[in-house]
Amino acid sequence: MKKLTLLLLLCCLPLAARAGSRGLDxxxxxxxxxxxxxxxxxLAELLVMDMKKLYSGDQVGKLFPWSENTVDLKVLHAEPLGLSFDNLINIKNPKKIGLMLAKNRVSDGLIVFYYDRTNGVARLKLFDGNGFELLLLRLPLEGKNSAMKYSILKGNRLGALAAVGANVRWSP
Structure with a gap:
């Protein structure tokens, strides 16, 4: 009987260690x-594809705090939600972001992308679930003579998204 109890305990222990774990939302x-x-x-489409691959890849648990390979990435549009950002991704009322995230059942935050071809940059800003700014990244666009003119090279995109993912205030 003791052996059976010990065997059941050893079988259930890994399951108990995973309790409460989840992916990124x-x-x-x-x-x-x-x-x-x-x-x-x-470029916005490429960022979404890169996020899905990076945030659910082999680096989960090593580079990022979430523990599962599931990513629930909701791509939203600012206009129907009543959100308006300036070219530095500032918003007048940050509480709107928190309300919008709660309405859409998003718990880990919001990534906002702004493409500014006239100034030759793209910006990414990370907001937490309450609408507070956590991180702003300014990425230079490739020049006219580049193979990917007016875009961002894949290594630079992945590096920026890794920095964004590492700054997400994730809790199980």
Whole structure:
């Protein structure tokens, strides 16, 4: 009987260690004005694809605090939600972000992207679940003579997204 109890305990112990673990639950908004170029729209799509791969890949648990490979990435649009950002991704009422995240059942935060081709930069800003700013990244766009003109190289995108993921205030 003691052996059976010990065997059951050893079998259930790994399951108990995983209790309460979960993946990442985050939202993404492209705050670039509607009259953006095709390069800006494509860059936003690439960022979403890179986030899904990076945040659910082999680095989970090593580089990022969440413990499962599941990513619930909700891609939202700013206009229907009543959110308006300036070119530095500032918002007048940060409480709107917190209410919007609660309404859409997003617990870990919001990543806002802004493509500024005229100044040659793209910006990413991370907000927590309450609407407070956590991180702002300014990434230079490639020049006219580059193979990916007016875009961001993949290594730079992944590095920026790794920095964003490492600054998410995640709790199980």
């Amino acid at each position: 985050i939202a993404f908004i492209d705050a670039t004005p509607a009259h953006t170029t095709a390069e800006g729209k494509r």
